[in-house]
Amino acid sequence: MNLVDKKVTHKRFGTGSIVHHDESRIEIDFGEENKTFFFPDAFEKHLVLHDESAAHSLEELIKEKESERIEEELQKEEEKEHLRKQQELRAEHEKLMKNHKLHPQSQLVFWCDPEEKKLAFSKWKVFSGEIKSGKNKGKPNKPSRLHQNSAVLLTERDSDTPEKDRKVLGVFMVDEEFIGKQSEDGIVPAHSLYRIQLTEQESAKMNFWKYYANEKNPDKMTWNTGKYRYFDNASMAQILRDIVSLKSDPEEKELAQQFFEHFCKMNQIMEQELPEPDGALLQ
Template identity: 30%
Template sequence: MHLEGMEVSHMKFGEGRVMELQEKYITILFPQGEKKFLYPNSFKKFLTLKDKNVQTQMDNMLKTIMQEEEIKRAEEISEQERMEEIQNMKIRPDSQAAFGFVENDREQVFSSWAVYAGSYQSGGSKGKPKIPVRLKLNSACLLTECPKGVAEKRRRIIGAFMLQDNFESSACRDGMIQSHEKYRIRLEDKETLFYWDYFSDGMEISKWGNVELKYFSNLIMEKILHDMQQAILDEERRKEAEEFYQYFCLINRLKPVSSSEMSQLKE
C-alpha cells in the first residue's frame, strides 16, 4: 500500500505526515519531530489515516491479517493436540504396512500419493475393499514391486509415506489410504533396496501371493527408512528423507540414528 505523503492523526502526537514506509515500520513526521511505529499494527489503535478510502483499505488489510493469524494459531493448536494424541496412543509393534502392487498401479499411486489396501480374498466380504485395521497415525506405508519375470527375492522398495494426519482405519471403507502431504519418499531406479533383505535371514523366499498388503514390525521399518536415506543420491531429497525418518522415530518412540552415527556407518 502506498502511504508516503499521506496525512495521519495520532491519539497522542496529533497530526502528522507519512515520510517513509518499510516492511515492518512506518515513519511519520509530527510537529515534535519524526516518530517510528510498527506497521501495520500501529493502525489498529494509535494511527488513523485522514483519507477515508485509504483508511477503509487499511481496515480491510488488518482484518485479513487478523484472520490469517487466527488460522495460524488454530493450526498450531491442532498440531500440538495431534502430537499429544500420538504421544499418548498405544503403539502396536507391528503396525507398518508393505504393499506388493498386486492391485495397485505404480504411476497412479505416485501421481495421487494414495494406495489401495486390496480386496478380501475369501469369506462374506470377498472382493470388497479391505479395511486396514492395524494402520494408525504412527504407521508408514512401504511401496514395493517385483516386475513379471524377476525373481521374488529381487523385490524392490520403490517408496514410502506416512499416513494423512486425520487418518482413521475404521473410516477407510473404500480401502484407499491417503498419504501425508509432507512425509513421502520415492526412490529412483538407481537407488536400490531389496525388500526381502530385511526379512529373509538366508531362508527361502516364497512368492508374495495375491494379498496386496502385508503388516510388519516398526523396528524393521525404522531400519528401512534409515537405509533409504543412504540410498538416495540427490542431496535435497536425502534431506527430506531424513526429516521423514526423524518424524517416524518420534511418533513410534524409537531412538533415531544421529547424523554423526550415520557418518561413522558410511566410513
C-alpha cells in the same frame, strides 16, 4: 469520489467545508477549528452533505461499504465455525491417539502393479484392495493397524523375475489424520511432507527381502496372495535409514533424514539401538 470543498452540516458544530478526506478519515473546517471524523461512517449519523448529487453517490458508497462489512462478518463467522469444527475433530483425534497402543507390526508393504505404481506416485495414495470372501465380500479392506505412526512401503516385482528380486520403489508416512480402522473406502493417503520416490538406480539397490522375513519360514521368500501385508516397525526404520545413506542430492538427503527421525519418534525407536537388517535374503 472527491468531496473537497463540499459543504456539510453537523448537528453540533454547524456548517463546515471539507478540506481533506481519504478512505477512512475526513477533515472538515468549521471556521473556528477543524474536526476529523471516520469516513464514511460519520455521514450515517452526524453529517449531512449539501450537494445532492454528491450525497447520492455517497449513499451508494455507504451501502457498498455496509455490504462489504456484512460479508466480512459472515466470513469471520464461517471461519470461526470452521475452526471450532477443526478443534473438535482434533480433540477427538487426540483422544484416539491417547488410547492408541503401538502395534509392533503397524507398517504396510504394498505390491504395486504398473497402474497402481502410477497412481501411488501421482496421487500419493494406495488402495488396500477388496475382501475376497465372506459376508463382506467385495467391500474395501480396512488397513486397521495403520495409524499416525505407520508408513507404507511401495514395492514391485516384474512378472518374469523371482520373488527374491522384489525391490523398493518408495515410501510414505500415512496422512496425519488417517486412522486405518475408520477407513471405509480402503484408500490410504500419504503425509503431505514425508514421502519419497526412489530412482531406478536407487531402487535397484533396495531389495525388500533384505529387511523382511516371515516368522514361520524366515529363509523363504514368498508373497502368496493379497495386495499388502504388515511388517514390523524396526524393519521400516532400517529401510528409511538406508534410504538416507542412498541419497546423494542434499535436499533429498535432508528430507529422508527428517522422515527417518520423525518415524523413529512416532514409533518410539532409538536410532542408536536400531539393529542391522536380518531379512530372508540374509538368512
